[in-house]
Amino acid sequence: MDLDALTGxxxxxxxxxxxxxxxxxxGMLLFLVAVGLTLIxxxxxxxxxxxxxxxxxxxxFAMTAYQFTGSFALAMLSGxxxxxxxxxxxxxxxxxxxxxxxxxxQLLVCYAFVLIFDxxxxxxxxxxxxxxxxxxxxxxxxxxxxxxxxxxxxxxxxGVALVAAVVLGLGLGxxxxxxxxxxxxxxxxxxxxxxxxxxxxxxxxxxxxxxLAGLAGALAAPVRSLTPGMGFSVLxxxxxxxxxxxxxxxxxxxxxxxxxxxIRSFGSLGFPLFTEGLMYLFMVIVLVSRPTGLFGKEVA
Amino acid sequence: MTRTRKPGVSRRAxxxxxxxxxxxxxxxxxxxxxxxxxxxxxxxILSGRVAQLGTSSRNGVMLEIEKxxxxxxxxxxxxxxxxxxxxxxxxxxxxxxxxLVNTDGCEILIDAEASSGAFAVHEVARDLGVLCLHTNSETxxxxxxxxxxxxxxxxxxxxxxxxxxxxxxxxxxxAKAKGLKKWATxxxxxxxxxxxxxxxxxxxxxxxxxxxxxxxxxxxxxxxDYTEVVTKILQAKPQALYSCxxxxxxxxxxxxxxxxxxxxxxxxxxVNMADYTALTVxxxxxxxxxxxxxxxxxxxxxxENAAWGDAYKAKYNEYPTNWxxxxxxxxxxxxxxxxKANSADGKKIAEALRGLKIKSxxxxxxxxxxxxxxxxxxxxxxxxxxxxxxxxYVPQVQAGDWKTIFELEAEWxxxxxxx
Numbered sequence: 001m002d003l004d005a006l007t008g009x010x011x012x013x014x015x016x017x018x019x020x021x022x023x024x025x026x027g028m029l030l031f032l033v034a035v036g037l038t039l040i041x042x043x044x045x046x047x048x049x050x051x052x053x054x055x056x057x058x059x060x061f062a063m064t065a066y067q068f069t070g071s072f073a074l075a076m077l078s079g080x081x082x083x084x085x086x087x088x089x090x091x092x093x094x095x096x097x098x099x100x101x102x103x104x105x106q107l108l109v110c111y112a113f114v115l116i117f118d119x120x121x122x123x124x125x126x127x128x129x130x131x132x133x134x135x136x137x138x139x140x141x142x143x144x145x146x147x148x149x150x151x152x153x154x155x156x157x158x159g160v161a162l163v164a165a166v167v168l169g170l171g172l173g174x175x176x177x178x179x180x181x182x183x184x185x186x187x188x189x190x191x192x193x194x195x196x197x198x199x200x201x202x203x204x205x206x207x208x209x210x211x212l213a214g215l216a217g218a219l220a221a222p223v224r225s226l227t228p229g230m231g232f233s234v235l236x237x238x239x240x241x242x243x244x245x246x247x248x249x250x251x252x253x254x255x256x257x258x259x260x261x262x263i264r265s266f267g268s269l270g271f272p273l274f275t276e277g278l279m280y281l282f283m284v285i286v287l288v289s290r291p292t293g294l295f296g297k298e299v300a
Numbered sequence: 301m302t303r304t305r306k307p308g309v310s311r312r313a314x315x316x317x318x319x320x321x322x323x324x325x326x327x328x329x330x331x332x333x334x335x336x337x338x339x340x341x342x343x344x345i346l347s348g349r350v351a352q353l354g355t356s357s358r359n360g361v362m363l364e365i366e367k368x369x370x371x372x373x374x375x376x377x378x379x380x381x382x383x384x385x386x387x388x389x390x391x392x393x394x395x396x397x398x399x400l401v402n403t404d405g406c407e408i409l410i411d412a413e414a415s416s417g418a419f420a421v422h423e424v425a426r427d428l429g430v431l432c433l434h435t436n437s438e439t440x441x442x443x444x445x446x447x448x449x450x451x452x453x454x455x456x457x458x459x460x461x462x463x464x465x466x467x468x469x470x471x472x473x474x475a476k477a478k479g480l481k482k483w484a485t486x487x488x489x490x491x492x493x494x495x496x497x498x499x500x501x502x503x504x505x506x507x508x509x510x511x512x513x514x515x516x517x518x519x520x521x522x523x524x525d526y527t528e529v530v531t532k533i534l535q536a537k538p539q540a541l542y543s544c545x546x547x548x549x550x551x552x553x554x555x556x557x558x559x560x561x562x563x564x565x566x567x568x569x570x571v572n573m574a575d576y577t578a579l580t581v582x583x584x585x586x587x588x589x590x591x592x593x594x595x596x597x598x599x600x601x602x603x604e605n606a607a608w609g610d611a612y613k614a615k616y617n618e619y620p621t622n623w624x625x626x627x628x629x630x631x632x633x634x635x636x637x638x639x640k641a642n643s644a645d646g647k648k649i650a651e652a653l654r655g656l657k658i659k660s661x662x663x664x665x666x667x668x669x670x671x672x673x674x675x676x677x678x679x680x681x682x683x684x685x686x687x688x689x690x691x692x693y694v695p696q697v698q699a700g701d702w703k704t705i706f707e708l709e710a711e712w713x714x715x716x717x718x719x
Contacts, residue, residue, distance in 0.1 A: 018535060022527045022528055133583025134583070139559075142560055230524065265527075272532075
């Protein structure tokens with residue numbers, strides 16, 4: 001425990017800026033993965049344990065596109081679009097067959113695909129770790145804001161995630177498609193009776209969830225080592241975020257992700273040997289005081 | 301008393317015939333037993349972030365085994381490698397090692413595990429009594445601590461304290477010359493990371509007593525995100541940073557630290573940087589990082605080392621890694637010990653290994669020795685230098701002196717209560 005470092009940081013604007021930005025960076029990547037997870041659970045009532053694989057595929061797709069085209073924008077697009085397509089196929093061919101099944105069955109199917117997807121990546125890209133490298137446009141000196149250090153690439157990352165949060169929030173809350181999706185989540189039978197293709201909605205939501213995780217992977221690719229199995233640790237942290245925020249809640253995923261990011265960022269200063277533990281402790285505290293998570297709805 | 305000879309075949313003739321029959325029938329079995337391949341089991345990391353190092357361990361072993369088999373194998377027995385993935389998990393490494401011996405019939409183990417798994421495999425070797433050569437774990441305690449010692453386990457890898465003595469004195473000279481008093485450390489949170497960092501700091505402070513460690517970071521092994529660690533180091537504003545992160549962890553850390561321009565704000569000492577694994581994978585390799593040599597074909601600067609590096613590249617289409625030479629050395633030592641013992645028996649090879657000195661492309665003076673007292677490799681080339689972003693990556697290496705290493709290591713062992 002190093003409370004002096006923590007209090008010293010809280011009293012310094014430079015440190016506050018750096019650590020807060022750091023918290024947002026960690027949190028926003030987690031948000032993109034967690035929001036897909038929570039969306040799929042909210043609408044399809046499936047705990048998609050294979051969700052981390054979409055993050056992994058997003059990173060590999062982006063790296064490959066970047067290697068072939070040298071375009072960062074195309075790399076991001078490939079990561080997002082590729083995983084959206086993969087999510088759609090996965091949902092239509094496999095997941096749609098286990099809707100309504102026991103949760104254990106769903107988890108087993110998803111876990112099987114975690115292993116299968118890891119092996120597929122190993123076969124295509126090899127077992128060794130890869131590095132995409134930072135695009136030249138972002139190989140620039142970091143910005144100094146109030147003495148704090150902020151890399152421009154991370155500002156882009158935070159911005160993309162925040163835009164995704166706003167678009168999702170507005171899309172689901174204000175548009176007709178959003179209303180249909182929410183209706184399908186509450187009463188799929190009624191939606192189906194109205195002549196709306198629920199299979200299309202389910203496939204679409206799964207593809208959207210996969211796309212968000214893939215986008216997170218693509219954004220992470222320039223700064224993280226790419227390796228088969230890289231989605232697993234992200235998945236665990238995303239689950240924590242989802243549980244803290246409340247399963248099915250987009251706002252909950254956003255707030256939960258930012259909180260976890262801040263805990264990791266400031267926790268590394270004050271509790272360097274207990275940063276992981278702090279995250280789990282916080283989850284326990286939230287669940288004990290509010291079992292449905294911060295923004296989760298009571299299940300009747 | 302006279303003995304009456306009974307008609308028919310005498311007892312002596314019967315015994316002679318039985319003997320002859322036994323020899324006749326047994327000969328093919330004996331011949332087959334002599335020709336029988338000897339299986340060597342090898343748990344290593346073939347998946348996950350350090351799979352490239354596990355693969356390079358396998359390549360290092362296979363390159364040498366081809367030569368040994370072409371020369372007749374171990375005491376006439378061809379070597380067959382049985383290689384399994386431990387996924388870098390200690391419990392899996394131990395399970396695989398046990399299975400290799402008990403189920404697959406392996407008579408020798410090459411433990412190509414990181415320290416996270418090596419201690420687990422060591423316990424399997426202790427339990428089963430099988431000859432085991434640890435090829436990757438550099439945690440000093442594995443062979444330095446007498447409590448760990450078993451007569452059937454050897455190490456053909458570097459040892460953390462050797463690296464730390466050379467690295468610490470190298471860094472101290474720079475610290476004194478440049479006035480680097482405030483240091484930070486950032487190393488993985490497991491046996492190798494903790495031990496090696498502790499030893500490095502000990503020798504850094506011994507040669508530069510003014511040095512103060514103002515910040516320590518211990519990211520977990522295979523952590524995906526180092527942002528919080530990078531910003532913590534930036535907050536501490538050290539003048540120099542030491543790290544023994546390695547493999548994918550090191551490259552991930554460099555990628556993330558690069559965009560904070562961390563490497564331009566302090567002098568960086570990363571012991572595991574000068575290995576082709578990291579040197580060739582990092583896209584924007586910072587200039588001027590201080591590193592110990594891991595495997596580079598230009599150090600030691602001998603024709604033998606360059607030829608070995610080129611032969612590896614010709615076969616596997618990439619340069620070897622630090623784990624490659626450490627595993628190749630295990631096979632070279634096994635072959636020489638088997639010759640000396642004129643046997644492929646694990647116990648006899650173990651006896652022959654103690655104190656064995658062989659010619660080696662990786663030796664500081666062209667040889668390496670399996671030190672008898674603690675059954676660990678000594679005499680390999682150790683040096684430190686600074687990186688440049690293209691080949692030869694570390695153009696000038698300052699060689700470590702083994703006389704000094706031995707003196708300080710003996711002192712260190714005494715201070716630890718190991719002697």
